[in-house]
Amino acid sequence: MDPVPRDFETWHATPIPDEPDHPELCARRAHTSEFERIYDLVDAAFEVRRPRALYDWLYRRSPLGPARCWTIVERKSGRFVNSVARIPWPFQLGDEPIEGSVQVDSATAVDWRGQNISALKKGRRNDPWQRRSVVVGWPNLKSQRAAQKHGRSHTLLGPLPRCVLPLRAGELLRERGWPAPLATAAGAAADRALAWRRATASRASDIRLEEIRRFEADFDPVTRRALRHDGFWSPHPADFLNWRVTSTTRTTVTRPSPPMRATRCRAGPWPCCSTTAPS
Secondary structure: OOOOOOOHHHHHHOOOOOOOOOOOEEEEEOOHHHHHHHHHHHHHHHOOOOOHHHHHHHHHOOOOOOOEEEEEEEOOOOOEEEEEEEEEOOEEEOOEEEOEEEEEEEEEOHHHOOOOHHHHHOOOOOOOOOOOOEEEOOOOHHHHHHHHHOOOOOOOOOOOOOOEOOOOHHHHHHHOOOOHHHHHHHHHHHHHHHHHHHHHHHOOOOEEEEEEOOOOHHHHHHHHHHHOOOOEEOOOOHHHHHHHHHOOOOEEEEEEOOOOOEEEEEOOOOOEEEEEOOO
16 A cells, blocks of 8 residues: 555645746645635636535545645645646545545636646656555546646546445436437436335345435445455545545435445435445
């Protein structure tokens, strides 16, 4: 395992290599006390108003520590004009733990777009103790092209295996670009089929459905058996599940009688994570 400290203060205090000359801007790490300024930048860049409680849950509350944010700041005014936020995330390659994160927000102020200011962070975002790390994100097409252009896309690992069981399929289909009438009709049919499947499963003699408010450590063997494989995967121990799922949403878990074989978790307005392990 790479000797990577998860302590935020250690990460924040690590010396930064000499900066390239730029008369107006500098690149640096952001402290948690500056997160509100990043929230404002993201809201302005995307013309949205994300609830502050959601920002705080994402940036501050993870059991793996606060978000690691690299920013570009105007020297004279101190204004944040660019930010990239990464949330610490558990990853393994087979049984080997690897430092990992999920990139959640990347924003540039409107008046600084198209000037390649992200190049100021090149060579500084790799911390000196890291020999390798995994970063997962869902970049749009423009961001993918920028990553390739500026040499930030070295190796394509491919998609991480996942399974999504929608609770309301119509909303999911609309999110994927289906016309509203078609998404409503197809979603209703899918919802009926999935409801029948859940009802059939709940009548099985070796399965019972329970609503839970908090995951305990006895779930860890189940989620590990459900998720583990020889490639890249993401362990979800109880404390991480409690932050990711139960701290923000109502959770329903399928708990078969021993040996446990599956978990099914609601996670947001329409999706849920669904994992199944062999008995």
